[in-house]
Amino acid sequence: MNKRRMPFIVFEGLDGSGLTTQASRLHEWLSSKGYEVFLTKEPTDGLIGSLIRSALRRELIIDPDTLALLFAADRTLHTKEISKLLNEGVIVISDRYRLSSFAFQSIEVELEWIRKINEKALTPDLTFIIDTPPLICLRRIQKQRFHMELYEEVDKLERIREVYHRLAEEERGVFLIDGNRPENVVSSDIFTILRDSGLLEGLE
Numbered sequence: 727m728n729k730r731r732m733p734f735i736v737f738e739g740l741d742g743s744g745l746t747t748q749a750s751r752l753h754e755w756l757s758s759k760g761y762e763v764f765l766t767k768e769p770t771d772g773l774i775g776s777l778i779r780s781a782l783r784r785e786l787i788i789d790p791d792t793l794a795l796l797f798a799a800d801r802t803l804h805t806k807e808i809s810k811l812l813n814e815g816v817i818v819i820s821d822r823y824r825l826s827s828f829a830f831q832s833i834e835v836e837l838e839w840i841r842k843i844n845e846k847a848l849t850p851d852l853t854f855i856i857d858t859p860p861l862i863c864l865r866r867i868q869k870q871r872f873h874m875e876l877y878e879e880v881d882k883l884e885r886i887r888e889v890y891h892r893l894a895e896e897e898r899g900v901f902l903i904d905g906n907r908p909e910n911v912v913s914s915d916i917f918t919i920l921r922d923s924g925l926l927e928g929l930e
Contacts, residue, residue: 732812733925734848736823738890739856740883742863742870744905744912748856749821751913752920756817761929764811766804767821774800790834797827798843805847817929825853825897829889833882851899851925854916855890858905 735752739745746767753765769775769782778796780786788796801824808818824847827840860883894902901919905912920926 732815732817733851734808734812734818736820736850736853737856738822738825738853739905740858740860740863740887742866743856743858745856746821747909748912748916749819752916753819755917761817762815763817763819765819768804768823769800770804772803794831794835794840795843801844801847808848823850825893828893829886832889833885852923853900855894855900855902856905857902860884860887862906
């Protein structure tokens with residue numbers, strides 16, 4: 727493999743949309759073709775990420791501005807790790823990145839301020855927003871776990887989904903993927919978009 731800067735690919739969407747499944751499937755697909763691939767996620771497993779997860783589970787009560795700052799801080803550390811891997815010739819796939827902050831936190835915090843505190847975040851080469859109706863997402867979540875997290879209410883999820891739709895129109899390299907279909911059909915669309923993007927050309 728060439729050691730030039732490799733593609734950075736991000737998956738976004740509501741909890742329960744299938745984004746984690748699709749990130750894993752892309753990781754497996756690329757790995758099977760001989761690429762060196764690293765799958766990561768946000769919040770990270772670091773100390774700041776642990777605080778965020780506690781807040782999402784409502785174990786730690788903090789205001790929306792502070793939560794937005796914690797996400798930005800966690801992402802700043804995460805970005806350094808991602809940049810290092812990309813420059814070492816590794817394709818990086820992230821299960822959530824900056825658009826999660828834009829979509830989720832902007833329902834309570836001014837979007838322009840969220841953009842400002844995330845200025846040092848990378849712009850992904852491709853972002854796939856797995857678009858699944860909130861009621862379907864909640865049904866899937868209830869099958870997987872007993873507790874509901876901070877944003878997991880239908881009205882909030884509807885608003886977040888609307889922001890994701892706007893971001894898909896405004897941001898570069900963002901694709902809205904219908905997630906209310908069989909997993910293999912969703913994956914097929916993603917693989918096709920990546921192949922057609924030209925990002926993998928010359929990396930063998």
